[in-house]
Amino acid sequence: MAGSVNKVILIGNLGSDPEVRYLEGGSSVARFNIATSESYTNKNGERVEQTEWHRIELWDRLAQIAEKYLRKGNAVYIEGKIRSENWTDKEGQQRSGITIRANNMTLLGGGGTGGTTENSPQQPAARQPVTTTPRANDPVPPTMAAGGDDDDLPF
Amino acid sequence: MAGSVNKVILIGNLGSDPEVRYLEGGSSVARFNIATSESYTNKNGERVEQTEWHRIELWDRLAQIAEKYLRKGNAVYIEGKIRSENWTDKEGQQRSGITIRANNMTLLGGGGTGGTTENSPQQPAARQPVTTTPRANDPVPPTMAAGGDDDDLPF
Amino acid sequence: MAGSVNKVILIGNLGSDPEVRYLEGGSSVARFNIATSESYTNKNGERVEQTEWHRIELWDRLAQIAEKYLRKGNAVYIEGKIRSENWTDKEGQQRSGITIRANNMTLLGGGGTGGTTENSPQQPAARQPVTTTPRANDPVPPTMAAGGDDDDLPF
Amino acid sequence: MAGSVNKVILIGNLGSDPEVRYLEGGSSVARFNIATSESYTNKNGERVEQTEWHRIELWDRLAQIAEKYLRKGNAVYIEGKIRSENWTDKEGQQRSGITIRANNMTLLGGGGTGGTTENSPQQPAARQPVTTTPRANDPVPPTMAAGGDDDDLPF
DNA sequence: TTTT
DNA sequence: TTTT
Numbered sequence: 001m002a003g004s005v006n007k008v009i010l011i012g013n014l015g016s017d018p019e020v021r022y023l024e025g026g027s028s029v030a031r032f033n034i035a036t037s038e039s040y041t042n043k044n045g046e047r048v049e050q051t052e053w054h055r056i057e058l059w060d061r062l063a064q065i066a067e068k069y070l071r072k073g074n075a076v077y078i079e080g081k082i083r084s085e086n087w088t089d090k091e092g093q094q095r096s097g098i099t100i101r102a103n104n105m106t107l108l109g110g111g112g113t114g115g116t117t118e119n120s121p122q123q124p125a126a127r128q129p130v131t132t133t134p135r136a137n138d139p140v141p142p143t144m145a146a147g148g149d150d151d152d153l154p155f
Numbered sequence: 156m157a158g159s160v161n162k163v164i165l166i167g168n169l170g171s172d173p174e175v176r177y178l179e180g181g182s183s184v185a186r187f188n189i190a191t192s193e194s195y196t197n198k199n200g201e202r203v204e205q206t207e208w209h210r211i212e213l214w215d216r217l218a219q220i221a222e223k224y225l226r227k228g229n230a231v232y233i234e235g236k237i238r239s240e241n242w243t244d245k246e247g248q249q250r251s252g253i254t255i256r257a258n259n260m261t262l263l264g265g266g267g268t269g270g271t272t273e274n275s276p277q278q279p280a281a282r283q284p285v286t287t288t289p290r291a292n293d294p295v296p297p298t299m300a301a302g303g304d305d306d307d308l309p310f
Numbered sequence: 311m312a313g314s315v316n317k318v319i320l321i322g323n324l325g326s327d328p329e330v331r332y333l334e335g336g337s338s339v340a341r342f343n344i345a346t347s348e349s350y351t352n353k354n355g356e357r358v359e360q361t362e363w364h365r366i367e368l369w370d371r372l373a374q375i376a377e378k379y380l381r382k383g384n385a386v387y388i389e390g391k392i393r394s395e396n397w398t399d400k401e402g403q404q405r406s407g408i409t410i411r412a413n414n415m416t417l418l419g420g421g422g423t424g425g426t427t428e429n430s431p432q433q434p435a436a437r438q439p440v441t442t443t444p445r446a447n448d449p450v451p452p453t454m455a456a457g458g459d460d461d462d463l464p465f
Numbered sequence: 466m467a468g469s470v471n472k473v474i475l476i477g478n479l480g481s482d483p484e485v486r487y488l489e490g491g492s493s494v495a496r497f498n499i500a501t502s503e504s505y506t507n508k509n510g511e512r513v514e515q516t517e518w519h520r521i522e523l524w525d526r527l528a529q530i531a532e533k534y535l536r537k538g539n540a541v542y543i544e545g546k547i548r549s550e551n552w553t554d555k556e557g558q559q560r561s562g563i564t565i566r567a568n569n570m571t572l573l574g575g576g577g578t579g580g581t582t583e584n585s586p587q588q589p590a591a592r593q594p595v596t597t598t599p600r601a602n603d604p605v606p607p608t609m610a611a612g613g614d615d616d617d618l619p620f
Numbered sequence: 621t622t623t624t
Numbered sequence: 625t626t627t628t
Contacts, residue, residue, distance in 0.1 A: 003230070003416050003453055004167045004191035005387060006207060007319075008237070009474060011160035011542060011571060015621030035622040036159035052161060052237060053621075073622060075158070075573070077315060077476060077542075082163070082207060082237075082253075098237075098253055106313050106476060108540070108573050110623090158571050158623075160542060164319060164472075166387060166416060193453070230418070232321060232387075232470060261321060261468050263385070263418050298348070298468055313540070313627075314501035315476035316517060318547070322469045346469035362471060362547060385468070392473070392517060392547075392563075408547075408563055480625030500626040518625075538626060575627090 006081040008100050010054055011108065012036040013075050020067040030063035031099075032056055034076060056080070058102045062146055069107055079104035103146040161236040163255050165209055166263065167191040168230050175222040185218035186254075187211055189231060211235070213257045217301055224262055232298075234259035261298040316391040318410050320364055321418065322346040323385050330377040340373035341409075342366055344386060366390070368412045372456055379417055387453075389414035416453040471546040473565050475519055476573065477501040478540050485532040495528035496564075497521055499541060521545070523567045527611055534572055544569035568611040 012034035020030045037051040056078055058066050070076060080102035089095050167189035175185045192206040211233055213221050225231060235257035244250050322344035330340045347361040366388055368376050380386060390412035399405050477499035485495045502516040521543055523531050535541060545567035554560050 003418065004193070005165060005232075005389075005416055005453065006167075006191040006193070006209075007164040007389075009160060009162040009164070011158070011573075013159075013622040015623095033621065036161040037623075038159070038161070049624095051622080052239060054161075054237065075623080077160075079315075079317075082209065084207060106315055108313065108476075108575075110574060158573065160544075160571055162544075166418075234470075234472075261470055263321075263420075263468065265418075265420060298470065313476070314478075314503070315474060315542075316501040316503070316519075317474040319472040319474070320470060322471075346471040348469070348471070362549060364471075364547065387470075392519065394517060478626040480627095498625065502627075514628095516626080540627080 008078070008080050008082055010034060010036060010056075010078045010080075010100065011075065012054065012078075014070055014072050015053065016072045018063075018066045018070050020063055027060055028063040028067075030058045030066040032066070032070065034078065054078075055097065055099045056102055057083075057099045058105065059146065062102055062105055065105065065107075075108035075110050077104075077106040077108055078102050163233070163235050163237055165189060165191060165211075165233045165235075165255065166230065167209065167233075169225055169227050170208065171227045173218075173221045173225050175218055182215055183218040183222075185213045185221040185225075187221070187225065189233065209233075210252065210254045211257055212238075212254045213260065214301065217257055217260055217299060220260065220262075220299055230263035230265050232259075232261035232263060233257050258301040259299070318388070318390050318392055320344060320346060320366075320388045320390075320410065321385065322364065322388075324380055324382050325363065326382045328373075328376045328380050330373055337370055338373040338377075340368045340376040342376070342380065344388065364388075365407065365409045366412055367393075367409045368415065369456065372412055372415055372454060375415065375417075375454055385418035385420050387414075387416040387418055388412050413456040414454070473543070473545050473547055475499060475501060475521075475543045475545075475565065476540065477519065477543075479535055479537050480518065481537045483528075483531045483535050485528055492525055493528040493532075495523045495531040495535075497531070497535065499543065519543075520562065520564045521567055522548075522564045523570065524611065527567055527570055530570065530572075540573035540575050542569075542571040542573055543567050 015033040015035055018030040018032040020028060022028045033053050033055055035051050035053055037049055039047055039049040042048050078100060080100045083099050083101050084096070085099045086094065086096045087099075170188040170190055173185040173187040175183060177183045188208045188210055190206050190208055192204055194202055194204040197203050233255060235255045238254050238256050239251070240254045241249065241251045242254075325343040325345055328340040328342040330338060332338045343363050343365055345361050345363055347359055349357055349359040352358050388410060390410045393409050393411050394406070395409045396404065396406045397409075480498040480500055483495040483497040485493060487493045498518050498520050500516050500518055502514055504512055504514040507513050543565060545565045548564050548566050549561070550564045551559065551561045552564075
């Protein structure tokens with residue numbers, strides 16, 4: 001089938017620092033979860049907050065941007081697609097579910113507690129909406145799409 | 156948490172006719188799966204088609220539009236949000252996974268094999284991209300958002 | 311600035327056949343307008359239909375797909391970005407306004423009156439939601455993103 | 466026509482404080498421009514930044530949230546539709562162009578210089594990604610859709 | 621596991 | 625007119 005569209009747009013906060021793996025062959029993959037939530041008033045008049053966790057997967061350049069700039073608590077815009085996947089979690093359990101394979105990401109900063117690199121000047125987490133074009137030596141990251149026309153990036 | 160966004164946009168074809176339930180209290184819910192797929196050439200030069208199935212859930216007016224106009228094979232545009240859910244499937248099995256809770260839908264017609272109401276003149280499935288405003292007695296359905304400002308609809 | 315997002319998602323019908331130009335240097339550009347519309351009931355209880363016309367611009371491979379498969383009346387899904395532009399129209403008038411620069415397109419078929427190639431077997435316009443993976447010799451077109459990983463396409 | 470989709474998703478920064486008008490009849494409208502930009506390297510190897518300005522229009526509850534929380538420089542997520550409009554600008558000039566009529570907004574904070582209410586404790590601009598559910602007395606605003614099911618909002 |  |  002073609003003629004189909006499978007698109008997800010999320011803005012949420014990281015539940016933990018990204019986990020990054022470098023594969024033989026040179027590709028890299030970063031994974032993390034982000035939370036989105038909404039609140040509403042139920043029939044009893046109580047305020048209810050409903051949080052949804054989304055497993056995000058990014059490859060190659062996006063993985064490296066995530067590794068460099070994203071930390072637990074940061075807000076991020078993610079655009080990607082839904083993919084059903086089976087994987088083994090950190091506890092060795094077989095898991096199945098969906099992953100959002102990102103093909104575009106924009107760092108929105110904020111909210112971060114710093115994660116494992118808290119207060120580390122070498123790896124500063126974004127502190128506010130990132131609105132700078134990436135340059136070599138640029139400490140803040142970009143809006144970047146997966147793909148090939150950004151070869152001037154320092155990654 | 157607010158400040159978050161959880162949005163899904165899909166165009167795909169129904170795997171079967173919608174299943175509709177009317178609940179005590181007057182609300183109704185329709186569920187069906189739609190397939191999206193993409194194809195690519197793998198490292199062996201073979202064309203690979205990858206299909207993803209998405210469980211769609213619609214409520215109330217959207218459920219009734221789905222019941223009336225959507226049939227197995229039809230193409231549909233769905234806009235909604237990702238929700239993790241647990242449910243019991245038709246075989247009585249406990250299932251967990253995500254559901255796309257739709258808040259907007261546009262019928263694109265086509266592709267339909269007619270499903271269980273094949274060739275039924277009473278419940279004609281959309282035959283082509285629906286480009287008409289819904290009216291009472293209008294045989295073709297609308298783009299409709301979940302919400303409240305469409306009370307002139309014949310539903 | 312980065313950290314910004316500029317995204318447009320449209321489903322509409324072509325007002326005319328695409329106009330395609332081939333530029334020195336090998337690139338090509340296709341332009342057409344699509345209509346979206348919505349209807350509502352105004353305060354006088356009258357049904358009002360409001361149509362919006364969007365000027366679409368596609369480059370290179372997408373331009374060629376448009377030239378080959380899109381005709382007046384066809385429905386199409388367009389994903390792109392808003393760009394302010396100045397141009398000279400067919401009457402030689404200076405025009406300014408926005409253009410939607412598409413980076414993704416899915417043919418939905420239908421609605422076509424055939425345009426200038428009506429009933430031409432050599433250039434069949436899509437007749438219904440395109441749900442086939444493009445192959446060499448495949449008469450129906452694909453969902454295709456602007457970019458580079460689709461070089462196996464017959465374009 | 467129906468069966469169409471007209472959707473815009475933007476993340477950008479306000480060029481100025483919102484301008485808000487209260488109309489006879491009780492409705493209110495807020496307008497402001499936001500900038501999105503992207504940068505790329507041109508054929509001469511120079512880094513080029515291209516900024517696009519988008520005129521945003523919000524009504525009623527969204528207008529009031531904008532008035533209360535948005536300031537020049539703030540980052541915001543906007544979801545809406547493209548509408549062609551004619552209006553008279555502040556210099557009394559007739560203008561025509563598109564407006565993005567928002568139906569959903571999420572404050573992302575940051576970047577603000579404070580605009581005309583700079584450092585005003587009475588009208589604090591959002592300082593960082595807003596991730597709180599709105600409550601009475603809550604100083605920070607929500608993700609809110611245009612519509613009717615949020616009547617518990619303090620607006 | 622996030623955020624407010 | 626924003627942002628970096």
